[in-house]
Amino acid sequence: MEYFLQQLINGVTLGAIYGLIAIGYTMVYGIIGMINFAHGEIFMIGAFISFIAFLLLGALGITFVPLALLLVLLLAMVFTSVYGWTVERLAYRPLRGSFRLAPLISAIGMSIFLQNYVQVLQGARVKPLQPVVTGGFQMFKGDGFAVSFSYLQIVIILVTVVLMASFSLLIGRTALGRAQRACEQDRVMTALLGIDVDRTISTTFVMGAALAAVAGLMFMLYYGVIDFYIGFLAGIKAFTAAVLGGIGSLPGAMLGGLLIGLIETFWSAYFSIEYKDVAAYSILVLVLIFRPTGLLGKPEIEKV
Amino acid sequence: MTLLSISGVHTFYGRIEALRGVDLEIRPGEIVTLIGANGAGKSTLLMTVCGHPRAAKGSIRFDGGDITRLPTHAIIRRGIAHAPEGRRIFPRMTVLENLQMGATTGAPQQFDDDLARVFVIFPILQQRKDQRGGTLSGGEQQMLAIGRALMARPRLLLLDEPSLGLAPLVVKQIFSVIREINERQSMTVFLVEQNAYHALKLAHRGYVMVNGRITLHGTGAELLANSDVRAAYLEGGQ
Numbered sequence: 147m148e149y150f151l152q153q154l155i156n157g158v159t160l161g162a163i164y165g166l167i168a169i170g171y172t173m174v175y176g177i178i179g180m181i182n183f184a185h186g187e188i189f190m191i192g193a194f195i196s197f198i199a200f201l202l203l204g205a206l207g208i209t210f211v212p213l214a215l216l217l218v219l220l221l222a223m224v225f226t227s228v229y230g231w232t233v234e235r236l237a238y239r240p241l242r243g244s245f246r247l248a249p250l251i252s253a254i255g256m257s258i259f260l261q262n263y264v265q266v267l268q269g270a271r272v273k274p275l276q277p278v279v280t281g282g283f284q285m286f287k288g289d290g291f292a293v294s295f296s297y298l299q300i301v302i303i304l305v306t307v308v309l310m311a312s313f314s315l316l317i318g319r320t321a322l323g324r325a326q327r328a329c330e331q332d333r334v335m336t337a338l339l340g341i342d343v344d345r346t347i348s349t350t351f352v353m354g355a356a357l358a359a360v361a362g363l364m365f366m367l368y369y370g371v372i373d374f375y376i377g378f379l380a381g382i383k384a385f386t387a388a389v390l391g392g393i394g395s396l397p398g399a400m401l402g403g404l405l406i407g408l409i410e411t412f413w414s415a416y417f418s419i420e421y422k423d424v425a426a427y428s429i430l431v432l433v434l435i436f437r438p439t440g441l442l443g444k445p446e447i448e449k450v
Numbered sequence: 451m452t453l454l455s456i457s458g459v460h461t462f463y464g465r466i467e468a469l470r471g472v473d474l475e476i477r478p479g480e481i482v483t484l485i486g487a488n489g490a491g492k493s494t495l496l497m498t499v500c501g502h503p504r505a506a507k508g509s510i511r512f513d514g515g516d517i518t519r520l521p522t523h524a525i526i527r528r529g530i531a532h533a534p535e536g537r538r539i540f541p542r543m544t545v546l547e548n549l550q551m552g553a554t555t556g557a558p559q560q561f562d563d564d565l566a567r568v569f570v571i572f573p574i575l576q577q578r579k580d581q582r583g584g585t586l587s588g589g590e591q592q593m594l595a596i597g598r599a600l601m602a603r604p605r606l607l608l609l610d611e612p613s614l615g616l617a618p619l620v621v622k623q624i625f626s627v628i629r630e631i632n633e634r635q636s637m638t639v640f641l642v643e644q645n646a647y648h649a650l651k652l653a654h655r656g657y658v659m660v661n662g663r664i665t666l667h668g669t670g671a672e673l674l675a676n677s678d679v680r681a682a683y684l685e686g687g688q
């Protein structure tokens with residue numbers, strides 16, 4: 147029981163990180179119908195920017211942890227957003243209205259480019275970071291096994307919940323969110339109502355990148371090491387999460403992320419750690435066979 | 451003094467030339483109608499005014515400024531609203547959200563007034579305001595599309611077959627709404643209609659389009675009396 151509870155906590159933490167990345171996939175897919183394969187790399191860049199920001203703040207003598215975390219969070223979101231914006235502007239926008247596969251190929255190219263770019267700038271070695279957030283609770287010690295809930299896990303889960311809640315409000319209630327949903331449904335009509343569609347699409351990339359940056363920061367804090375390759379696996383899993391939840395659906399991405407995190411954790415805990423990646427994909431295959439639209443992506447009954 | 455002037459406009463879809471040199475003028479405060487057979491290019495002309503598709507040749511001026519090369523959203527922001535062919539309401543948004551989308555270019559402090567006005571014109575929309583657009587009946591969607599265009603308080607309102615799919619009584623009502631907003635708010639209206647009789651009765655002036663060209667124009671009464679127009683668009687069409 148204690149072991150199970152511990153895995154649950156670990157799984158939810160991992161799921162939070164995947165969920166944050168998955169939102170970027172699902173939003174971009176929703177608005178331009180394209181899988182942004184470079185999104186995993188945006189997450190990786192978010193982790194590197196966080197890493198650099200920590201070193202800088204350390205050098206400046208800002209060591210009060212909550213303040214440092216907040217500053218790193220903001221810096222990472224801002225700078226990673228610039229990358230997200232630039233990728234869209236350079237690699238996707240010029241291809242809009244071109245044949246369907248063009249932006250997809252461009253995205254794969256962008257993904258490879260960004261990996262190499264970081265490898266050249268930062269080196270191929272893994273970067274270790276001193277633990278920043280330490281300590282935690284111990285709960286019901288029994289059978290020689292204690293369930294621990296670290297402060298870091300609490301921070302990760304809390305920040306994710308707050309971000310996802312504010313994000314859902316933003317999409318559901320504001321004029322910007324309405325414009326984004328309008329673009330998803332009918333881009334021509336959206337322009338006919340006076341909305342700059344290109345700018346709305348850019349904003350979507352920026353928002354996805356900002357969330358990926360938060361995920362990158364958390365990943366770095368949680369695992370303590372990063373390298374230029376982390377975007378690949380995390381990206382594929384987050385993408386899987388988005389498809390699992392129903393691509394295009396925001397709650398779907400959150401749910402999918404959570405599920406992938408849980409599946410991966412429980413699989414490693416009870417079966418074999420080697421096949422943890424296979425487990426997630428097997429579930430995906432099953433879902434796609436029996437529910438091709440994903441868990442929450444139900445096709446609407448519409449008259450158009 | 452003209453509000454909209456279209457001169458020598460050609461528009462292509464790939465190699466198909468849908469507009470073959472169109473000249474047309476609309477003065478402030480007018481209701482102008484454009485009639486023509488299916489495939490004549492009427493919808494294309496309205497969309498070309500909005501820059502989608504873009505005119506390949508010729509020029510379009512609105513309120514003295516050249517809008518031929520502006521992006522669509524910038525054209526709309528000059529004060530044009532378009533209720534296009536096929537309604538194009540947002541199916542996964544509520545009626546209220548659809549109307550809010552229409553108010554994008556309007557002043558926020560006018561929103562409540564404009565919303566109330568649309569609800570007076572189409573009370574059914576108020577009853578359905580939290581329902582998703584895609585679940586409205588065809589006629590209700592048509593009303594929503596017109597209401598959404600009105601929310602922008604445009605200086606020029608483009609309407610593409612607003613009577614399509616509506617019951618005769620509702621058609622009557624829509625036409626009287628058009629007259630009313632034209633008279634009360636001096637909103638200029640450019641109306642494309644299959645229902646040539648009603649449209650010509652309502653409009654100050656009309657144009658007839660055949661195969662991407664304007665072949666006739668005159669006052670509504672003149673066109674109603676014209677024997678070619680009667681033969682082609684009115685016989686049995688009342």
Ligand SMILES: Nc1ncnc2c1ncn2[C@@H]1O[C@H](COP(=O)(O)OP(=O)(O)OP(=O)(O)O)[C@@H](O)[C@H]1O
Nearest residue numbers: 463466468486487488489490491492493494495535
């Ligand atoms: N998106 C498009 N791609 C290719 N051809 C098009 C497209 N839209 C319209 N056309 C062609 O352009 C011509 C004019 O079409 P348009 O829709 O403007 O006609 P219309 O006068 O509005 O007809 P209707 O009364 O049937 O609505 C037609 O021959 C049509 O086939």
Ligand SMILES: [Mg+2]
Nearest residue numbers: 492493494535
């Ligand atoms: Mg038409």
